[in-house]
Structures are given as structure tokens and as C-alpha cells.
Amino acid sequence: MFRNTYDSDNTVFSPQGRLHQVEYALEAVKQGSAAVGLRSKTHAILLALKRSTGELASYQQKMIRIDDHVGIAIAGLTSDARVLSNFMRQQAMASKMIFNRPVPVNRLVSTIADKAQVNTQEYGRRPYGVGFLVVGLDHTGPHLYEFSPSGTSFEYFAVSIGARSQSAKTYLEKHFESFADCTLEELIRHGLHALRETLQQDKELTPANTSIGIVGPRGAHEADSVPVEFRILEGTPIEVYLSTMQPKDVPAPAAAAAAAPATGGDEDVQMTE
Amino acid sequence: MDHFPTNWGRPNYDSFDTHATYPLHNRGQNQAAAGGVQHTQQPIVTGTSVLAIKFKDGIMMAADNLASYGSLARFKGVQRLHAVGDYTVVGASGDMSDFQYLQHILDGLVISEETTAQDGHALGPAEIHEYLSQVMYSRRSKMNPLWNSLLVGGVKDGDRFLAYVDLLGVTYSASTLATGYGSYIAQPLLRKAVEGREETLTEAEARTILEDALRVLFYRDARSINQYQIATITANGAEISSSLKLETSWGFAEGIRGYGAQTQ
Numbered sequence: 053m054f055r056n057t058y059d060s061d062n063t064v065f066s067p068q069g070r071l072h073q074v075e076y077a078l079e080a081v082k083q084g085s086a087a088v089g090l091r092s093k094t095h096a097i098l099l100a101l102k103r104s105t106g107e108l109a110s111y112q113q114k115m116i117r118i119d120d121h122v123g124i125a126i127a128g129l130t131s132d133a134r135v136l137s138n139f140m141r142q143q144a145m146a147s148k149m150i151f152n153r154p155v156p157v158n159r160l161v162s163t164i165a166d167k168a169q170v171n172t173q174e175y176g177r178r179p180y181g182v183g184f185l186v187v188g189l190d191h192t193g194p195h196l197y198e199f200s201p202s203g204t205s206f207e208y209f210a211v212s213i214g215a216r217s218q219s220a221k222t223y224l225e226k227h228f229e230s231f232a233d234c235t236l237e238e239l240i241r242h243g244l245h246a247l248r249e250t251l252q253q254d255k256e257l258t259p260a261n262t263s264i265g266i267v268g269p270r271g272a273h274e275a276d277s278v279p280v281e282f283r284i285l286e287g288t289p290i291e292v293y294l295s296t297m298q299p300k301d302v303p304a305p306a307a308a309a310a311a312a313p314a315t316g317g318d319e320d321v322q323m324t325e
Numbered sequence: 326m327d328h329f330p331t332n333w334g335r336p337n338y339d340s341f342d343t344h345a346t347y348p349l350h351n352r353g354q355n356q357a358a359a360g361g362v363q364h365t366q367q368p369i370v371t372g373t374s375v376l377a378i379k380f381k382d383g384i385m386m387a388a389d390n391l392a393s394y395g396s397l398a399r400f401k402g403v404q405r406l407h408a409v410g411d412y413t414v415v416g417a418s419g420d421m422s423d424f425q426y427l428q429h430i431l432d433g434l435v436i437s438e439e440t441t442a443q444d445g446h447a448l449g450p451a452e453i454h455e456y457l458s459q460v461m462y463s464r465r466s467k468m469n470p471l472w473n474s475l476l477v478g479g480v481k482d483g484d485r486f487l488a489y490v491d492l493l494g495v496t497y498s499a500s501t502l503a504t505g506y507g508s509y510i511a512q513p514l515l516r517k518a519v520e521g522r523e524e525t526l527t528e529a530e531a532r533t534i535l536e537d538a539l540r541v542l543f544y545r546d547a548r549s550i551n552q553y554q555i556a557t558i559t560a561n562g563a564e565i566s567s568s569l570k571l572e573t574s575w576g577f578a579e580g581i582r583g584y585g586a587q588t589q
Contacts, residue, residue, distance in 0.1 A: 150459055152451055153452050156446040158446075159442065192445055
């Protein structure tokens with residue numbers, strides 16, 4: 053329809069006042085596998101579902117460390133993610149070199165948002181096809197941001213992006229008020245439950261397809277890592293967190309697992325509290 | 326003739342590069358070829374020593390109000406201490422025009438980094454010092470230094486900071502610092518008075534220590550005057566005093582033949 057005539061040039065508005073190229077770029081983000089982010093008063097964490105092209109293949113890397121205090125989870129075109137994350141690393145290094153201080157997370161996110169906006173307004177350029185969830189820790193505390201190729205960035209208590217992320221958002225909206233006081237283990241448990249919502253019918257979270265990124269003090273299951281640096285957990289180290297998840301058929305309670313009576317499987321979400 | 330179409334209608338460098346020998350990517354960037362550059366060879370209008378010490382509540386810094394033109398005491402109302410942001414004071418000796426340039430740069434930095442963002446991330450003395458170190462070293466590496474010795478002092482988030490950086494990009498930090506003649510004459514006095522007592526020295530005691538050192542410098546440094554300012558930085562912020570005058574006593578000169586009133 054009209055959509056097709058106004059959608060090939062980045063610099064052409066549609067009659068409805070939309071930039072279709074930018075919206076198509078957002079579609080690319082929605083095609084990527086899910087990533088979930090949430091934060092408490094002390095920690096900010098990312099959880100991502102890794103895809104593999106087949107049994108013989110490895111799983112696609114979903115998390116990138118930007119600096120000691122900042123990490124990202126990506127959804128969308130991985131090649132665009134590499135370029136943008138490299139730019140973020142350069143900005144982080146520049147802050148340390150020029151001012152001898154870790155880059156403030158909000159400024160780092162604003163910088164890539166401004167950079168992405170350029171690509172939505174210049175003729176001949178295409179928007180970036182990747183969205184980020186950014187977690188970081190600076191002297192104002194832990195933070196979580198979403199960056200999107202439209203050139204916008206927002207701060208969140210909890211958010212998710214990628215395929216079927218709406219299901220994860222529903223879980224997060226239900227439980228986010230308890231996140232602030234969660235321990236790291238409780239926060240990860242919430243995140244895994246949210247991430248599980250995005251899975252297709254027969255799939256489950258395994259140490260091979262799940263990635264957890266953490267920034268904040270060392271947790272109970274982390275013996276050797278340095279306290280507040282951004283770290284990515286994959287493979288065997290996350291088995292202990294996966295084992296704390298509620299089995300899928302039982303309604304997932306918000307806080308510590310009280311013996312909630314099963315509702316006979318009629319509802320798959322129980323409104324506790 | 327330049328046969329390369331992208332250069333037609335653009336600034337040309339035929340006056341010094343007739344055969345386009347500089348490659349495209351840096352044609353026109355070579356300033357030396359473009360008509361000459363000037364590199365600082367010597368300081369012209371200069372300030373003398375700056376002193377600074379750590380005391381119980383923060384940092385105190387002192388400098389006199391003179392900018393000399395060689396041996397001429399040319400400008401007597403010059404402030405050589407500059408507040409940067411809410412937490413820092415920079416004191417400068419050496420070329421005063423280079424210091425004015427630095428003041429301009431630092432004021433612009435506070436505007437672009439702090440005032441526009443207003444997001445709770447402010448530049449403290451450590452960040453200012455690091456920034457200045459990078460600028461000073463970078464200029465020295467281009468053989469075009471900013472001819473200054475700077476002291477950077479301040480208090481942020483309860484931490485006192487005091488460090489030095491100069492025209493060579495050399496940096497160091499201690500609880501007492503001095504530039505110029507001060508580093509020879511005043512530093513031993515400051516060290517004796519301050520070292521070991523950084524946590525107990527009161528503001529009044531710190532002021533006395535600096536004034537006594539300034540007095541000695543006025544007696545001994547031929548490029549100084551007895552009019553000065555003191556900057557005090559504590560958790561409450563940075564404050565630069567108005568000009569103060571040092572009391573001196575030259576009575577001892579009376580008894581020296583050739584210096585006092587003529588006697589037979």
C-alpha cells in the first residue's frame with residue numbers, strides 16, 4: 053500500500069509521519085533471540101537466550117563486555133553489534149585515559165543513541181539493525197538501559213527485547229516491585245523465569261543456551277571472581293542458578309518459595325500476594 | 326596542474342607543494358608546509374612560585390599576585406589561582422598567557438562536561454589533573470609546550486587530592502607541593518611543618534604555615550611581591566581569598582653598610 057512507496061529512503065516520511073526504514077530496523081531487533089535485563093539496589097543483570105543453527109554448530113554470543121563496569125546483551129544483527137560495541141569500548145577507554153574515571157553509564161548510552169540517530173537522518177545511510185540492553189555500575193549505583201536503532205535510549209527497572217519478549221515483559225511487570233531488595237540469586241531466578249517465558253513449546257533453558265551477565269558485588273555462588281566487575285556466566289557455572297528455578301508447571305511465586313498449593317494446572321500464572 | 330578532479334576548486338598548496346607530493350589524506354594538514362607554525366621557545370610574562378599543602382579539612386594553596394616581564398615587576402594584580410567546577414583549584418606558575426589559555430579550556434570543559442549534562446557526574450580534582458596531564462604531555466610531544474608548572478588541588482567525596490603537572494608532562498603527588506623557587510626554598514619548610522600532621526592541622530595553622538613560607542620567598546625570590554591570595558578547598562567547596570599583604574621586616578638591613586641609612 054502506501055507503506056511501500058515511502059519506505060525505501062531513510063529520509064522520506066510517510067504520510068502518517070513515520071519513518072518506515074527505522075521501523076524495519078526495529079523489526080530486525082525483534083527477530084533476534086530474547087534478552088532480559090533487571091536490576092536491584094545492588095546489582096544489574098542481563099540474561100540472554102543463545103541460538104544455534106543446528107546441533108553441530110556453536111551458540112551465538114549474545115553478551116559483550118564493554119569495560120570493567122559496563123556490559124551489554126544484543127538482539128539483532130550481530131555484525132552491527134560488533135561495530136557499535138567496539139565504539140562503546142573506545143568511548144569507555146577515552147574516559148579512563150582523559151579523565152582517569154570509568155565512563156558514566158548514562159553518558160555512554162546517550163552517545164550511542166546519538167550516533168544511531170545520525171543513521172536515521174542522513175541520506176544513504178541505513179539504521180543499525182541491533183538493539184542493546186546495557187547494564188553498568190557507577191558511583192550513582194547499578195543501572196539498566198535499553199538502546200534501540202531508532203536512536204532512543206531509556207532507563208528501566210526491568211526490560212526485555214528480542215523474539216517473544218512480550219511474554220518476558222509480562223512476567224517482569226508482575227514481579228518488578230520486589231526486585232529492588234532481591235539478593236543476586238533471587239534476581240537471577242526472576243530473570244531466568246522471565247527468559248523462560250520467551251521459549252518455544254518444547255525448549256528449555258540449558259547451560260549451553262543461556263548466558264548471564266552480572267555487575268555488582270560477588271554472589272553466594274561466585275568464589276573467585278572480582279567483586280564488582282562485569283562478568284559473563286555461561287556453561288557449567290550457571291547450572292546452580294538453573295536448578296533454583298521453579299518447574300514450569302507450578303506457578304512461580306514472587307519471593308522465597310513458600311509451599312503454594314497447586315491450582316490443578318488451570319492457570320499457568322498464579323496471582324500471589 | 327593538479328589532474329586529480331577532487332582537488333579542483335579546493336584550497337591549493339601550490340605555493341609550497343607544487344607537484345602535489347603530499348598524499349591526499351594529509352594534504353593541507355601539514356601546517357609547517359602551509360606557512361609555518363610557531364613553537365613556544367621561552368616564557369614571556371611569568372608568574373613565580375605556587376605553594377600547596379594538605380590539612381585536616383582539605384587543601385590550601387597560595388600564590389602571589391605578580392606577573393613579571395623578565396626582571397620587570399609588570400602586572401601586580403594577577404590572580405594565579407583558578408577555581409574549576411565546585412571541587413578544584415588550579416594554581417599556575419610560568420607563562421601567564423599559556424595559563425589564561427588553560428583557564429579558557431578548563432572553563433569550557435566544565436560547561437561541556439558538567440553544565441550541559443547535569444546528571445550528577447561532576448569533574449573532581451583527580452579528573453581535572455588527569456585531563457591537564459594529557460594536554461601538557463601531548464603539547465610537549467609536539468614540541469610546543471604550554472610553559473607552566475601547575476598545582477591541582479581539591480576535595481571531592483571526602484577525599485583530598487593534591488598533585489603537580491608541568492610543561493614536560495611530569496606529574497607527582499604529595500601532601501606538600503611547590504613550583505618554581507618554592508620547590509627549593511619553601512618545600513623544606515612546608516615538609517617540616519606538615520608531614521605527619523596532615524590529619525590534625527587546622528585551617529588557621531595551615532594558613533600560618535603558608536604565610537611564613539610566602540614571606541621567606543618574598544625575602545629571597547627576586548621575582549616575587551608581598552601581595553598574595555590563598556585558596557582553601559574543603560568539603561564545602563573552593564574559596565579563593567581576596568588579596569592579602571605580607572608583613573615583612575627589613576630592619577636588619579639598617580645595620581649593614583651600604584644598605585641602611587648612610588652612616589660614617
